[in-house]
Amino acid sequence: MAMMTFKATTKKVGAGLNVESESRGFKVTLDEPLELGGTNKGMNPMELVLCALGGCQVIAFSAFAEQKGVDLQDIWAEVEGDFDPAGFMGDFSVRPGYSQIRFKLHIKSSSPADKVEEYVEYVEKICPVGDTLKNTVGLIKTDVVIEPSEKACCSSCCCCGGN
Amino acid sequence: MAMMTFKATTKKVGAGLNVESESRGFKVTLDEPLELGGTNKGMNPMELVLCALGGCQVIAFSAFAEQKGVDLQDIWAEVEGDFDPAGFMGDFSVRPGYSQIRFKLHIKSSSPADKVEEYVEYVEKICPVGDTLKNTVGLIKTDVVIEPSEKACCSSCCCCGGN
Numbered sequence: 001m002a003m004m005t006f007k008a009t010t011k012k013v014g015a016g017l018n019v020e021s022e023s024r025g026f027k028v029t030l031d032e033p034l035e036l037g038g039t040n041k042g043m044n045p046m047e048l049v050l051c052a053l054g055g056c057q058v059i060a061f062s063a064f065a066e067q068k069g070v071d072l073q074d075i076w077a078e079v080e081g082d083f084d085p086a087g088f089m090g091d092f093s094v095r096p097g098y099s100q101i102r103f104k105l106h107i108k109s110s111s112p113a114d115k116v117e118e119y120v121e122y123v124e125k126i127c128p129v130g131d132t133l134k135n136t137v138g139l140i141k142t143d144v145v146i147e148p149s150e151k152a153c154c155s156s157c158c159c160c161g162g163n
Numbered sequence: 164m165a166m167m168t169f170k171a172t173t174k175k176v177g178a179g180l181n182v183e184s185e186s187r188g189f190k191v192t193l194d195e196p197l198e199l200g201g202t203n204k205g206m207n208p209m210e211l212v213l214c215a216l217g218g219c220q221v222i223a224f225s226a227f228a229e230q231k232g233v234d235l236q237d238i239w240a241e242v243e244g245d246f247d248p249a250g251f252m253g254d255f256s257v258r259p260g261y262s263q264i265r266f267k268l269h270i271k272s273s274s275p276a277d278k279v280e281e282y283v284e285y286v287e288k289i290c291p292v293g294d295t296l297k298n299t300v301g302l303i304k305t306d307v308v309i310e311p312s313e314k315a316c317c318s319s320c321c322c323c324g325g326n
Contacts, residue, residue, distance in 0.1 A: 001248045006210045010217030011239040012225065019221045021214030026206040028191050030218040037226060043189040045219035045292045047169045048211060051184030054173030055193040056208035058182045060251070062175065063200060073313055076174040081300075085164045088223070088289050097294030100301040110312040120307050126251050129208045130302060131260030137244075138263040139297040144283050149273040150236055 018042070049133070050079040050101065056129035057103060061120070070119045074108040101133060181205070212296070213242040213264065219292035220266060224283070233282045237271040264296060 008023040010030075017038040018031045030045055032038025043051070054077040065072040080102050087096030109116050124130060171186040173193075180201040181194045193208055195201025206214070217240040228235040243265050250259030272279050287293060 001252070003245055003247050005243050005245050006207075006213055007241070007243045008206075008210055008213035008217055009239065009241050010214065010221045012221060012237060017222045017225055019218050019225075021218045023206040023210035023214055024196070026192075026210075028206075028211070028214055028218075029189075030214075030222065032222065032226075033187070038222075043171075043186040043191075044169075045215040045222060046295075047171055047186035047189075048191070048215040048218065049292060049295060050169055050171035051173065051186055051191055051193075052208040052211040052215065054171055055182050055184045055191075055211065058173045058175060059180045059193065059195065059201075059208060062180055062182075063195075064253075071312075074175060074310070076172065078170070078172050080168050080170045082166055082168050083291060083295075084166050087294070088291050089164070090227075090289060092288065095294055095298065096289045096291045097296075097298060098291070098300045100303065102303045102305045104306045104308070105304070106308045106310050108310040108312055113309050116309060117307055120304070124304060125255065126253060126259050128246060128251050128259045128261070129212060131250070131258055132209075132212060132246075132296065133260075133300045134302040135258065135260060136299055137261045137296045139293060140263065140265045141268070141283070141287060142265045143267045144280055145267070145269045146276050146279055147237070147269050147271040149234075149271055 013041075046081065046083065046098070049098070050081055053077075053101065053103060053127075053129045053133060054079045056127050057105065057123065060123045060127050061105075061107075064123070064126075065119070068119050068122065069111075070116060071109045071111045072107070073110070074106075076106045078104045078106075098133075176204075184211075209244065209246065209261070212261070213244055216240075216264065216266060216290075216292045216296060217242045219290050220268065220286065223286045223290050224268075224270075227286070228282070231282050231285065232274075233279060234272045234274045235270070236273070237269075239269045240266055241269075242266045261296075
């Protein structure tokens, strides 16, 4: 299989912090809760990261269970992550991202427990989102495009004062 | 501000690879496309990671623009990430996660371009999802709970053969 490239776009929904992200036509609404300055129309991006990890664990476990000879009747995941909001608020001595993410799996299976646990360890090794989080990723800002402003701007105009 | 802990849960939706992740009552449907063994009812977890990054960039940019004196009329983000599916398929010589994620911002503003770009760099430094991706995160599996199976299992039963 060749390398794959996944894509997504995010746009604002009105003023404030409400945005919509989209990938392959599928959309997710994001916002911040009221206490973090948003209008609480959706989960926030850090919560979405946890949803991605739980989704990846459950999907990966489901994908190869039969091939690995593990009976799978059900699986669900609980995920939680700690971060210090001081970093987001501009304190550069604190990392703004997650310092730790924990997950707990619940598995309903008639297979022997040691076989299930061995398969859990296998899934941990091949989980794409898990690997993306626990190891570093090359994150590159390729471009910043300043789009034409709707407000004409000059150094002495009456409407915007050059800002 | 004290440390914060965000939470999410993921559960299967029927058989196959279709799952639902949830955080604070907000839900997102995940699946894989047909060619990756799913039923294409939603984006996949790796695409969701890109949605989280785009969402975080746009929300963070929106959150502090006024405070930083940057006029913000609109902003949108394009995000893409490369990964080699061989890792997910069990080739341990290949990392299963993203090797690189790129993002491009489009900003509509009447502020001077250099001021906008300076603010973009600030947002890069404080973006929680960006930091989570580009740096390592302590990822801990706290527990695997083997839930009671719906199928009674014994070493000699007729229905499951002890599997």
